[in-house]
Structures are given as structure tokens and as C-alpha cells.
Amino acid sequence: MSEGATWPAGRRITITDLQAATDRGERWSMLTSYDTLTAGVFEQAGVRALLVGDTSAEMVLGLQTTVPVTMDQLIPMVQAVVRGTRTALVVADLPFGSYEAGPEVAVRNAVRHLKEGGAQAVKLEGGHRVLPQVRAMTAAGIPVMGHLGLTPQSVNTLGGVRRVQGRGAAGDRLLADARALQGAGAFAVVLESVPADLGQRVSELLRIPTVGIGAGPYCDAQILVWQDMAGLTTGRLPRFVKRYASLRDTLLDATRRFTDDVSGGRYPDAEHSYT
Numbered sequence: 001m002s003e004g005a006t007w008p009a010g011r012r013i014t015i016t017d018l019q020a021a022t023d024r025g026e027r028w029s030m031l032t033s034y035d036t037l038t039a040g041v042f043e044q045a046g047v048r049a050l051l052v053g054d055t056s057a058e059m060v061l062g063l064q065t066t067v068p069v070t071m072d073q074l075i076p077m078v079q080a081v082v083r084g085t086r087t088a089l090v091v092a093d094l095p096f097g098s099y100e101a102g103p104e105v106a107v108r109n110a111v112r113h114l115k116e117g118g119a120q121a122v123k124l125e126g127g128h129r130v131l132p133q134v135r136a137m138t139a140a141g142i143p144v145m146g147h148l149g150l151t152p153q154s155v156n157t158l159g160g161v162r163r164v165q166g167r168g169a170a171g172d173r174l175l176a177d178a179r180a181l182q183g184a185g186a187f188a189v190v191l192e193s194v195p196a197d198l199g200q201r202v203s204e205l206l207r208i209p210t211v212g213i214g215a216g217p218y219c220d221a222q223i224l225v226w227q228d229m230a231g232l233t234t235g236r237l238p239r240f241v242k243r244y245a246s247l248r249d250t251l252l253d254a255t256r257r258f259t260d261d262v263s264g265g266r267y268p269d270a271e272h273s274y275t
């Protein structure tokens with residue numbers, strides 16, 4: 001972790017630290033993470049908060065959408081990310097089906113993420129429809145991150161998960177949702193796949209941090225799915241994804257050289273054998 005005087009080095013970052021960074025105009029970053037080793041790398045690189053996202057459904061479990069992933073599948077990943085970090089704030093996603101039924105079930109599942117997983121906060125998707133859940137969780141002492149714009153858990157009603165959200169009148173509705181989430185006690189709001197000017201309007205309106213993913217440059221923080229950021233995923237990616245490495249090529253090359261060495265009898269050699 002790069003040690004700014006203003007970020008704690010010897011303890012976990014809290015939602016108060018994220019708010020303070022936002023108040024002083026410092027942009028901070030988040031990534032998704034689902035395992036111990038990547039979590040440690042991201043923290044060392046200065047990522048302040050890690051999201052154990054329900055994108056693990058696609059990135060880890062090979063599922064087609066985020067809809068099927070369960071609390072029982074997410075919790076071991078939350079535990080792994082917590083074990084791999086010392087200072088990053090760990091946010092655990094509430095998967096589809098773990099909060100829609102009402103505040104009581106939302107609190108029960110959020111408590112599991114904190115007690116069993118070791119997370120410091122949870123995230124859920126939606127605006128006005130989830131306000132009772134957000135109020136109940138924050139009243140129970142659980143920090144809650146909202147998620148507006150493209151909400152992949154609603155794939156079956158959105159008509160696809162690649163669509164930009166919040167154009168035209170929908171922008172005003174999103175603005176109202178964002179304000180309502182803040183009023184209900186959310187400590188931050190993810191804005192996914194919305195026009196940059198809407199990202200700016202929401203960021204100017206809210207006191208709490210906005211975390212953009214395809215929401216333009218005016219958000220207080222940015223998040224990406226790490227496999228997209230590092231070039232492990234293949235195929236057509238959304239416009240907002242910037243690849244900072246070609247991990248798939250690197251891994252492919254290393255694996256090909258390993259299998260070539262094995263089939264050619266060059267591995268293991270004397271150097272990699274016990275006497």
C-alpha cells in the first residue's frame with residue numbers, strides 16, 4: 001500500500017476514512033477480489049477497498065449471470081479476501097435473493113457477511129425499493145454501499161446487462177434514488193454504466209462518495225472487475241474497461257512453456273530435483 005499520511009497503515013480503512021478522502025478531494029480506487037493472493041496484491045498497490053462481488057458468479061464459478069450465486073458460495077471468498085489483507089476495507093456483495101424479501105432477511109444475511117466472512121461492509125443493488133433494507137442494516141450497525149444504474153441482478157427485467165442506464169427522464173429517477181440511499185444511511189453508492197454527465201450530477205449532489213464503473217471521470221472513486229482491468233477476460237468488453245495488463249497472454253505463454261518442457265523432458269531438470 002502506498003502510505004499517504006492520510007491513509008491508515010496499521011489498521012483497516014473505515015468508511016470514515018473513505019469519506020474523509022472524498023471530503024479532501026482525493027480520488028480513491030476499488031477493485032473486485034475473490035481470493036487471498038489477488039487481495040494482497042491489490043492492497044499493496046494502494047487499492048483502498050475491495051469488493052467481493054457477485055461477479056464472482058461469472059469470474060470464478062463460470063455462471064452466465066450473477067443471479068444464481070448464493071451467500072454460502074460468497075462467504076468463503078469474503079473470508080479469503082479478509083485473510084489476504086490488513087488495511088483494505090472489504091465490502092461483501094449481497095447476492096440476488098438475499099435481501100429482496102425485506103429488511104429482516106437483509107439484516108440476517110448482512111450479519112453473516114460480517115460475522116462469518118469478516119467483511120466490514122455490504123453492498124446491495126437498487127434505489128427506493130431497497131430503502132427499508134438499507135435503513136434496517138445501517139440501524140443494525142452495518143455499513144451499506146448502494147448500487148444504481150446498471151444493476152446486473154435485474155438482468156431479467158433490464159433486457160440485457162450491457163445497456164447504458166439513466167438517459168433522459170431515467171436520470172432524474174436515478175438522482176432521486178441516490179439521494180434517498182444517502183438519506184437512508186448508505187456510506188457510498190456505486191454508479192454503473194451511466195452517462196458521464198449523470199455521474200457528475202450525482203457526485204455533486206451527494207455528500208457520500210460515488211464509486212463509478214462506466215460512470216465517467218467525475219465520480220469520487222472508481223471500481224473495475226479485476227479480471228477485466230488486468231486482461232484475463234476475453235471477448236468484447238464494455239467501453240469503460242481499460243486493460244492495464246495482458247494477463248491471459250502471460251498465463252497462456254507460461255503454461256505452454258511448462259507443458260512443452262514436460263513433454264520435451266526438460267522439466268524437471270537437476271536444478272528442480274532433490275538429491
Ligand code: KIV
Binds near residue numbers: 054056190213223
Ligand atoms: O459484483 C460486482 O463485481 C459489482 C461491480 C461490478 C461493481 O457489483
